[in-house]
Amino acid sequence: MSTAALRTTHAKAILGEELYARLADTKVLVVGSGGIGCELLKNVVLVGFGYITLLDLDTIDLSNLNRQFLFRKKDVKKSKCMVAARAAAHFNPNVKITPIHGNIKEPQFDVKWFQQFGIVLNALDNLDARRHVNKMCMAGQIPLVESGTAGYLGQVQPILKDKTECFDCVPKPTQKTFPVCTIRSTPSQPIHCIVWSKSYLMGQLFGEDEDAVGELDEAEKQGENAQEIANLRKEAQAFSAVRQALRTTNAQDSAAKMVFEKVFKTDVQNLLKMTDMWRSREPPVPLDFDAIMNGEFVFPAKQRSSGAPAVNGHSNGIKVSPSTDSLKDQRELSLKDNLSLFVSSVQRLAVRLQAGEEIISFDKDDDDTLDFVTASSNLRSYAYGITPKTRWEIKELAGNIIPAIATTNAIVAGLIVLQALNLLRGSYSSMRTTLLQFKPSVPLNAVGTCPPSPGCGICRDTYIPVACDPSRTLLGDIVKAALGEEHAGREVSVYEDKRVLSDPDWDDNNARTLQSLNITRGKFLNIVDEDEERATISLALSSLPADHQPDALPFILPDPLPKPPRKVKPPAPTPATPPRSSLKRSAPPSDDEIEPSSKRIKSSGAFSQSPSKKRRLEEDGLVLLESANETLNDDVIIID
Numbered sequence: 001m002s003t004a005a006l007r008t009t010h011a012k013a014i015l016g017e018e019l020y021a022r023l024a025d026t027k028v029l030v031v032g033s034g035g036i037g038c039e040l041l042k043n044v045v046l047v048g049f050g051y052i053t054l055l056d057l058d059t060i061d062l063s064n065l066n067r068q069f070l071f072r073k074k075d076v077k078k079s080k081c082m083v084a085a086r087a088a089a090h091f092n093p094n095v096k097i098t099p100i101h102g103n104i105k106e107p108q109f110d111v112k113w114f115q116q117f118g119i120v121l122n123a124l125d126n127l128d129a130r131r132h133v134n135k136m137c138m139a140g141q142i143p144l145v146e147s148g149t150a151g152y153l154g155q156v157q158p159i160l161k162d163k164t165e166c167f168d169c170v171p172k173p174t175q176k177t178f179p180v181c182t183i184r185s186t187p188s189q190p191i192h193c194i195v196w197s198k199s200y201l202m203g204q205l206f207g208e209d210e211d212a213v214g215e216l217d218e219a220e221k222q223g224e225n226a227q228e229i230a231n232l233r234k235e236a237q238a239f240s241a242v243r244q245a246l247r248t249t250n251a252q253d254s255a256a257k258m259v260f261e262k263v264f265k266t267d268v269q270n271l272l273k274m275t276d277m278w279r280s281r282e283p284p285v286p287l288d289f290d291a292i293m294n295g296e297f298v299f300p301a302k303q304r305s306s307g308a309p310a311v312n313g314h315s316n317g318i319k320v321s322p323s324t325d326s327l328k329d330q331r332e333l334s335l336k337d338n339l340s341l342f343v344s345s346v347q348r349l350a351v352r353l354q355a356g357e358e359i360i361s362f363d364k365d366d367d368d369t370l371d372f373v374t375a376s377s378n379l380r381s382y383a384y385g386i387t388p389k390t391r392w393e394i395k396e397l398a399g400n401i402i403p404a405i406a407t408t409n410a411i412v413a414g415l416i417v418l419q420a421l422n423l424l425r426g427s428y429s430s431m432r433t434t435l436l437q438f439k440p441s442v443p444l445n446a447v448g449t450c451p452p453s454p455g456c457g458i459c460r461d462t463y464i465p466v467a468c469d470p471s472r473t474l475l476g477d478i479v480k481a482a483l484g485e486e487h488a489g490r491e492v493s494v495y496e497d498k499r500v501l502s503d504p505d506w507d508d509n510n511a512r513t514l515q516s517l518n519i520t521r522g523k524f525l526n527i528v529d530e531d532e533e534r535a536t537i538s539l540a541l542s543s544l545p546a547d548h549q550p551d552a553l554p555f556i557l558p559d560p561l562p563k564p565p566r567k568v569k570p571p572a573p574t575p576a577t578p579p580r581s582s583l584k585r586s587a588p589p590s591d592d593e594i595e596p597s598s599k600r601i602k603s604s605g606a607f608s609q610s611p612s613k614k615r616r617l618e619e620d621g622l623v624l625l626e627s628a629n630e631t632l633n634d635d636v637i638i639i640d
């Protein structure tokens with residue numbers, strides 16, 4: 001018997017004829033073809049799924065090859081899903097694998113598109129995409145297996161609407177935050193300098209031009225503190241000058257020195273003038289470009305004796321010059337090495353700006369940005385008497401990298417298939433959330449699934465898939481139709497993501513088309529009962545079928561129309577709520593471009609009259625101001 005036939009015999013014997021036959025007809029969506037995805041693709045091909053769609057937005061990086069075994073060196077820079085699909089097709093030529101190079105959040109992957117799949121398997125690496133797929137599967141009632149690994153740890157969770165917890169039922173750890181003053185003025189650990197470099201300095205130099213000078217002129221007109229404005233203006237003008245130099249052809253050499261003088265010398269000198277700040281801490285040392293280059297720079301004795309680095313290495317007597325026998329990235333860099341790296345990385349980034357790249361932000365796999373963050377955070381560390389880090393260590397810290405372990409990915413990919421089989425078989429009592437843990441005595445821990453959390457803002461909504469033509473569908477019409485006759489009299493507010501589109505006292509948008517409100521396929525319209533008696537209705541928009549008559553209604557609702565059940569009062573606020581400040585910053589960028597302006601701007605006082613609306617917005621992460629005088633607590637920097 002051939003190997004392929006033998007494999008089929010074993011799979012049939014293990015799964016049983018019926019399940020085996022079902023797999024051959026089941027369309028499975030695998031989202032992500034990275035570490036877990038490659039292992040998973042191999043598994044779903046070998047277990048006998050007949051139709052596999054593999055979606056990933058990325059291309060292959062050299063650093064993927066140690067564990068993403070479907071890729072070879074010749075494949076670097078090629079599309080992950082295309083290469084993975086071709087490699088895995090050899091395992092079973094009878095399986096149809098459809099690779100899609102794209103972002104799962106793109107609008108064409110709407111609920112109707114999702115509904116073609118019998119099951120969805122996540123092999124993703126970020127919360128945002130996981131949340132999106134979870135919501136789509138809730139809307140389309142599609143079984144989902146969610147997974148993740150971090151070093152030796154792993155988790156697999158089967159999810160089925162109304163039967164189990166969804167991905168958003170349980171709170172996720174929030175991002176790490178640091179006080180702004182620590183990052184801006186008083187760093188004491190390498191991570192503070194890395195965050196400063198990656199999240200602040202890179203943005204100031206290579207990010208969007210925020211016209212800070214214009215904003216300050218405006219603030220002055222509004223009567224803000226003149227002295228403070230003058231200081232801020234000076235700062236903004238200084239940054240504006242270096243930004244200009246970075247964008248001027250052939251000025252990149254002088255630009256690097258200009259940046260250095262500003263951030264490592266002048267700014268430090270200015271900070272030293274705030275004597276109060278340095279009463280109980282070691283003051284920083286302004287750096288000197290030429291002196292470092294000439295090897296003449298000397299730190300004051302006090303800082304050196306406290307363990308701070310000396311000119312060409314560490315002052316603790318162990319190392320006075322960097323070792324050269326280690327790998328390039330793991331080599332310790334001297335002060336002068338860091339300065340040279342700083343100059344060369346600024347030059348390379350300036351050349352990119354001049355070639356037309358408008359914004360450059362940190363990416364651990366972009367050598368120019370990694371060199372810049374390595375050099376600038378280390379120079380700052382030197383100035384503040386903090387031990388510098390190697391490029392390798394900075395890549396780990398700045399990129400939030402936890403080393404990936406191929407074995408963990410392989411185990412998790414196997415567990416995903418086991419849970420997928422439970423879901424497809426309908427063996428709900430056999431389903432387990434499985435944890436791979438760092439406990440030699442119990443490496444695997446399987447726990448029964450929990451029912452949905454009653455307060456979940458995602459899986460407790462009543463989803464209604466709607467096919468519609470957004471250019472002809474009016475907001476008021478679709479909301480009325482979705483409420484149906486039974487709930488026609490209810491007072492509701494309507495949202496798209498964080499935007500308020502209407503509420504009981506404000507119906508200006510009801511006569512507008514969805515398209516004019518920038519609501520298109522792939523998006524959700526949430527209809528919230530103001531009395532909080534009924535669950536939220538969530539309309540999942542997709543496009544009309546090609547044969548839809550042009551003179552027929554521009555939208556199709558399911559018949560019978562799903563009815564929102566009575567709402568169970570949540571015991572606690574929705575767990576998935578990220579920290580206030582991070583959400584404030586994550587408001588959709590398109591908000592500004594959307595006409596008309598949102599209700600928030602129209603009438604800020606309205607929130608206090610509508611507690612349900614206020615709570616919902618807060619759950620969504622909007623920071624609501626009760627009065628015009630209230631100020632935002634904005635003194636944190638978020639690490640993503």
Ligand SMILES: Nc1ncnc2c1ncn2[C@@H]1O[C@H](COP(=O)(O)OP(=O)(O)OP(=O)(O)O)[C@@H](O)[C@H]1O
Pocket residue numbers: 031032033034035036037055056057058063064080102103104105123124125126129404
């Ligand atoms: N929104 C998304 N749409 C499609 N694919 C996504 C999306 N977000 C993440 N992915 C893919 O999920 C995969 C996750 O795999 P993995 O965690 O191994 O990441 P990686 O980028 O390959 O490795 P590393 O981050 O360690 O370099 C990646 O290939 C990534 O491109």
Ligand SMILES: [Zn+2]
Pocket residue numbers: 165166167168169170452453456457458459460
């Ligand atoms: Zn949920």
